[in-house]
Amino acid sequence: MSTMIFVNLPVKDLDASKAFWTKLGYAFNAQFSDENAASMVISDTIVAMLLTEARFKDFTHKAVADTATTTEVLLCLSAESRGAVDELVDGAVGAGATEPRAAQDHGFMYGRAFEDLDGHTWEIMWMDPAAVQGDGVTHGVS
Template identity: 65%
Template sequence: MTSTAYQQMIFVNLPVNDLDASKKFFTELGYTINPQFSDDNATSVVISDTIVAMLLIKPFYSTFTKKEIADATTTSEVLVALSAESREKVDELVDKALTLGGTPSGETQDMGFMYGRSFDDLDGHTWEIIWMDPATIAG
């Protein structure tokens, strides 16, 4: 159980092939870079106050694990799901990702109360963008 005073954060660490291209991709999606935690080996992409994607070049990423690094273009390693404030915002973000070089991933999910689309980023990592009707969430 978490305290209401403490906001737990998530840091998603992802291996990338081209750090500059990935940085450009995510900043053009509207996210910001935290230079305090970025260098030639890694970039800190701030998605929200509590969500950060750490993009690490593969040699640096490999210093954190003894496992083989998955090729996310052929192997599913993780599905990162982010909420959106509306159906329109889901479409806006996914459409923008596709124009920036991302690729479609999966089918559009439209259940009325929930709507989602997904894309693979430049390195094949899957990002699911989901909207849920606030009235449904409230019960």
């Protein structure tokens, strides 16, 4: 079985967050969702758990980050093409997100970012597969 990642994110309004992500084409796993949490399926191995702030606090003794003044994490997702990067970020902005910086274009790699309704930063990037083939670097954990 592949290693999975479950990213837990606090949200102020669970219904608004679900509506935002639904507009971007993401679905939710009802088996792991309730009035305090929504299990957003990003891929077969990536799930974002959107938790009400009260539910999120059940898992930590630290204060929930104020994303208006601090960055708690930068989440980066790959895209199939430059166009897919633009489509997702433009859709996010159209659904209420903000774009915190200009696109970054390095030729072989292109990325943009958006901050969702709760200020979580999502970076969307495309990298030319030819640019990373045979780079001689061992990726991952052995």
